[in-house]
Amino acid sequence: MITIRFPDGSHREFPKGITGWEIAKNLSTSLAKEAVAVRVDEDLWDLTRPIEKDVAFEVIKRPSEHGLDILRHDAAHVFAEAVKELYPETQITIGPSIQDGFYYDLYREESFTPEDLNRIEERMHEIVNRDEHLTREVWDRNEAIKYFKDLGEIFKAEIISDLPEDSEITIYRQGNFVDLCKGPHLPSTGKLGHAFKLMKLAGAYWRGDSKNPMLQRVYGTAWFSEKDLQDHLTRLEEAEKRDHRKLGKEMDLFHMQEEAQGSVFWHPKGWTLYRLLQNYIRDKISAQDYVEVNTPQLLDSSFWKASGHWDKFRENMFVVEDVDKTLALKPMNCPCHVQIFRQGIKSYRDLPLRMAEFGSCTRNEPSGALHGLTRVRSMVQDDAHIFCREDQIEEETRKFCILLLNVYRELGFEELTVKFSDRPAVRAGEDAIWDKAEACLEAGARASGLSYTLNPGEGAFYGPKLEFILKDAIGRDWQCGTLQLDFVLPERLDASYIAEDGQKHRPVMLHRAILGSLERFIAIFIEHYAGKFPLWAAPIQAVVATITQEADAYAQKVCEKLKAAGLRVELDIRNEKINYKVRELSLQKVPYILVVGKREAEEGTVALRKLGGEAQEVLDLNKVLGKLLQEALPPHKR
């Protein structure tokens, strides 16, 4: 007999060699039905694997995170089996479970086509129907390598060769298909069910390295129920509907064209939004005693050599050849800010000096990285550099964290995660400085009340950093804000201040941004609100729409009055039915439609219709004005 200990602290005796599934069944039939695997001590095991000694035991149930992982991993195996049946010349490599599904990387001379995907998917359903048993086998390392080599599975053989010497080589067999796998798996392919779908075809480098051969990656999604699958597909559709590239076109905010790859043509409405956000940030930072500057975009290569960018960042810089010199467009503002700092002599009394710039930066991003507004070659950050003494780092960090949190809240983002990245393996500066820097940054973050997770070794070479990640309305994460400590640049560009001791000292530089790039943040802002901006940020806040020409003069008056009060209002006196206007303006996501007909003209009222609302309110014109003005106040002025 062996003793099985359960998560609730209780324990029971079972015969040696009993399987997880038998224990689950013994506890309750409903539990056995829900079981996908079991946790035995620290490891996840198959339900059918015999347990030979006393262990801590837990049943992994379907709805759990691990449960879905196992299901998706099964789906990957079924996928690979289908591929090998249909296209035996294909080599299979790895097929892990990922968020929402799985992928499998394959090697085959010929490219797979979308039609191939359909065929594979059909075959997968057949394999599920065959209900093949999945059995776990432990193989000898060299035999396993030989087996896969003989099969022509060079990549698999390489994976096994690279496994640590002492690791157990486990193989899962289903029907005629054999795959290297740590497990666990469901007992048979039938348990996978049919709630899966192959989604897309893509390229991926072998072992994620661009020097290696390119494999073909197939992405799939898999769920426990048809309903979960449908819900997932619906979520994808929702995300597509609010895609900023689509809304940007529909709402006439901006466009891009091939002669200006990676740069944005901002249309009047989009530029209004841009300026509103920029001015909002201006207000917020000037209230925190930042000063705003503006610096050159085109600087001589000698400057970039001094700053270190010529060595470290040249690949990403646009270099301009003039007759007798070589210049480059600035990819970052920081070296320029140091130049302003260096003008005249700075005293310790000048610190902290918070220098902000909405500077236009240009980076030669790889063509394949470009993506709408989220990855562009020409962009403006809400950038600033804080020059301070070492003993001011903690307080500056705390202040920045509080400001950033406040900005995100005011802009409608409630959820925030923070990552603290500490020293990387390759770095500048002595360990003693890093010790101090990391301690200060952490202390500042903690003082602001933020909780953060550690991102070991991911700091910049010049200092540790905090990364701020916000969650949008449909649950996607976006890294926007950042705070980076820098000991290197002040040294390289010889920035100094005179301290109380009358000696020159190096200031520390804090690189920080809240929104990140304005372009990218606007993309996130558009998608977060699905184009339905809060009134203060809406490029057009209201449209006065007439029902008949008889109301034109009055409509004009209403429009002028609201404009004079500072609202962004337009007039729609086109010869169209009100239904048509309401539909069109609603599709344009205009927050308020002020409908006026003969009645309103006579009574001095307007019928106010809020975007998405069913009903309208007939209100006195002055009341409407007051209501809109109140709602149109930016969040920090309420």
Place this chain on the structure above:
RNA sequence: GCCGGAUUAGCUCAGCUGGUAGAGCAACUGAUUUGUAAUCAGUAGGUCGUUGGUUCGAUUCCGACAUCCGGCACCA
């Protein structure tokens, strides 16, 4: 940059196996004067991304290039 896919009217998209293109919306003109998500009719609008090739003939087949889309790599 790499792999795959796409590129047809201002927009969204049809166009089977080669015979120089079509719809809806938008635009324009006219009629209609309208009460909360599309009033009706008419007109005009395209070197079918660019460029080579195959062919009697290419939007269609093949190649190159450009851009976009989905990934990968990159994101100091």
